[in-house]
Amino acid sequence: MARKKFATPRAPVEVGEFNLGIALLLWNPAVPRARWRIQQLRAALTLRAMGAVAIGAILIVAAVRLPEGNTIVLAVLAAFAFAYAIFESGEHVLSLRTRHAHRSGFPCQLERRPGEFFFEAANFREFGPAIQEKVRGIVEAVKDLHTSPAAAWLNPQLLHQTYLAAWDALHILEQSRPARAVASGLRAEPGTQGLADTMDDAIEAIDHVVDEVHAHLRGCVVLAQAWTEKLARIDQETIAEALLEGLRKLPANHVLESTRPLTENVFAYITAARDTVKAGPFPWELNYTEGKTDAQ
Known part of the structure; x- marks a missing residue:
């Protein structure tokens, strides 16, 4: 059986642009590579790019059929049309991951199913401000850990485990969405209070796990920040000691004796x-x- 290949994110967390502002995106670590290539192809096939290709093709056909005098001009115009199509497609492919402020106002393919490609705090707006804040904190913790100078001192596998822990926490949170909707409905139905309470307990257990993951990741960030500060002090002390040694080696007394x-x-x-x-x-x-x- 062939091993499934995944599209490795450039970074676990990136800044995305949305119609409502910017937000941190936690990328799915296991997006199938074929699925990602389909999204890249969709991004490349914009109406403007396809229109430019069509214009370029028409100009090429016209250049072949018209007299020789007009061939060069039409060929140059066709080249410009194809170049524009390449630029337009490339620009959309390169910005596919982070640009989500769409003119239409509708979400793109990457946004339609939370967790298929990434999570962001706004995906959990219906869960309440407390959960949304925890999600934001988890994503920020992953970003802080991976961009900290202390990351160079950590085992890459350990760093990756913090990423996976964050993703798994948000994934189980997303999976609890249907249960939350049903529990909300049960509370409004007579005679179902017991079942509603049981579901609430299960949901609270999920929320508690998310709280704990957030706390552990923040603890990792605190440790990384402490080591970063220590590194800064060590660097300053090392630089000061090296400069002091250099000052002691300067021939100041020799200069004075030769000047007297x-x-x-x-x-x-x-x-x-x-x-x-x-x-x-x-x-x-x-x-x-x-x-x-x-x-x-």
Whole structure:
């Protein structure tokens, strides 16, 4: 049996653009590669790209049928049309993962079934603000862990396990959606309070698991942040020690010792030249002589 191949996400969490603003997306770690390629093909086949290809084809046909003088112009126009089609398709494929602010206002294929490709906090709006906040916190924790400088010090498999734990927590939360709808209906029906309470207990157990996963992932983030701060201090101390060692090795005393006799040597040359040409004493020498005479 052939092993199923999955499209590995570039990053577990990415920032997506939606009509209501930006949001963090937690990507499904097990999207079949064939399924993802279908989505890429759909993204590439935009109306504008297909229209440009059709225009390019018409221009090519016209270039073949018209007299030679117009062939080059039509061929150039066709090339521009095909280039635009490639650009348009490529731009949509490259932005497929993160651009979800669609002009139509309708969700794209990636958004229609929460969890098929990714989860985001808004998928759980019906679950209440508390659950939605926990979902947001779980996704942020995965992002923080994978983008932290401390990630380089962690076993990649351990880092991946935090990603899978987050995904599994949101997946079971999504699977509880039908039960939540039924439990809500049971509470409104007479004589079903007992069953409704039992379902509520089961749902609360799921919510408790999500709380615990959130707490554990936040704990991982706190540890990663502490190590990052420690690394920063270590780096500063290492840099300071290296600079201090460099300062100690600078030949400062040698420079001072070699500079001290310069004034005396220059004075000796200058006074010798003065005596040779009989230029008379310097002002400071006169002051020195007058001061000496006054003292006597």
